[in-house]
Amino acid sequence: MPPPVSLSRSLETCSEEASSSPSVNVRAGATTRTQKTKTSSGNKKRGRVATLKTRPEVEQIFEGLSFFYIPDNDIAPVRRLRINRAKEFGAEWTRDMMTATHVIVEKKLVYKDVEKLWPKDGFGDRAPPKVVNEDYPLDCIQFRAIVDPGQKKYLLDGQVTTETKDKEVLLPTSGVVDSGPGTKSKASSLPLKPQHHNKRKWDYVPPRGTPSQGEESSLMKSLPKANARSKTPPKKDDELSEFISMMQEFKDLPLDVDEDDDAQSTSVGSQHQVDLDQGSGSENERPSKRRSSRRVRPTNKAITFKDRFACNRAGRKDAGQDNPNARTIEMLQKMNSYYERVNDHWRTLAYRKAIGTLKQQTVKITTEEEAYRLPSIGRRLAQKIEEIVTTDKLKRLEYAEEEPTNSALQTFLKIYGVGNKVAQQWIAQGWRTLDDIKQHVKLTPSQMVGVEHYDDLNTRIPRKEVTALGEVVKRAAAKMDPMVQLIIGGSYRRGAESSHDIDFIVTKPGTESVAHLKSFLNTLVAQLERDEFLVARLASSRAGSDGSKWHGCCVLPKIKGLNDDDEEYRPIWRRIDFLLVPEVELGAALIYFTGNDIFNRSMRLLASKKGMRLNQHGLYRDVLRGPDRVKVTEGELVERRDERRIFEILGVTWREPWERWC
């Protein structure tokens, strides 16, 4: 039925996708669309358009494509609806597979069902149609773009994919590889090798039916031995997971209750999930609608827990590299920094938590509902995640990044002492570069340092150097008072390969208040300044106050064996902090200054759930809070000296510092 014209157009249109070159990224839906928009004025009087709504030309994303449906009829109301919808967006419904560009297969069917209809002699010179499940057109419509048909979520059961990573290798994925004209017809006729049955069925939310299983399997992948999954995950794991879940979900599960309700609620939640999702999934027309069905994640700990596991890995800054969701994370991080820039504190927080969740996933999250199940990922973020996965971009982000002031904002915010307020102000005044600032703006002393040493201070410090810096300070300190302890906290204590700054916790046995340490710090700082190790003060406790911290900059001197052979040696300015901690508070302080901050927040949240309060000074109980959580009493001190004890009392299994990446 489709005239040759249509066919060739089809081929042309999807040439990217059908290309034999695997390196071509197929996701350029936009390209395809624009191209089509231009030509669409040509001939597009599709057959039975009578009852169809007319979509604006720009929405004719399927223009030139023809869909062959399996089953090949529109008897089922749902399928008819979908077919019509595809037509609204420019698709042609063909009843002849030879002319189809896409074969849309009902989800219940498996790849074998397609094979039966597949022409024995292949498709000759043309590329075989792409075989996708019924979600494919819906997603295209949702995103108003031709998305990559090779994505896992569009595969049928039994359909083989070579897709492993995410972006590269897109083409061969759907199996609908065009092996090229030269190849055997066999190859093109049966591109998918059903024999390689992929045991696993990711297609739709693998974990959905049995969340725990799904999770476990992913766990096994990433932590093969650490959590010898077997049957009895150490109790520790549960607690850890639970704990972590607290970190990311502020007010979730009442820990207090958890002793009684946990197992049950878990399984119940899972069951529900299956039903709801499947039911709605097969009958709703629009994906967005289907997916917006209420989340079935009722205090769903099982999921939450396990999702947290991966958190254990000592994450370096590049810890996301191998993550299957790397691309998604990358995009969300951009959104995150965008919101940071525009001063949207809470959105920033939300994105950070969502990113944290995603980082812990060991399988790629491809659909909205998969994402939605995860903690700290709500409807909006889940939609964005799916948009990223399917279109490889994010419209909202593109708008955001178009804002001309964007880069300036980014620049200014990296100046020490400059936050959103000031940065926005400067921008409003028309400044865009550091030079502008240097010339026109009156800076505070801190900001001055921040500007003058902008590059240095925004360069991460290799772990080795942190160690070296630590040695310098410790040596000087030991000379003055051998009893004083200096502990390097922050990301260094968590085992980071590089740090943004170096934090010293300064303490000494027998001290009960920072006052006992102040004079020491003053002496130490004075000495280190004389040594020209400390080169700037940014914030330091004043004489009168009960000051407990000192922020400044230091430089690493030449050290034999470390950097003395480097003729390029240049003292790089580094951020350095001293935090005075009386020995009695050391445990609480260590927790606080080791972080990371998400970890800390959850600890505090956990404490608060248990009627306790945790801060850098200690763990308190029976905190009375008035309306609006206003603290009425300090509460009774429970523990502050012993880091492990604080974990214990909170009912949390001990976690080494390097296990506190969240």
Added chain:
DNA sequence: GGGCAGCGCAC
């Protein structure tokens, strides 16, 4: 619709 940590220091 409200909370999302809370504190020390600079200004």
Added chain:
DNA sequence: GTGCGC
């Protein structure tokens, strides 16, 4: 008190 950093 606000802004900022942690």
Added chain:
DNA sequence: GCCC
């Protein structure tokens, strides 16, 4: 932004 998310969660309750």
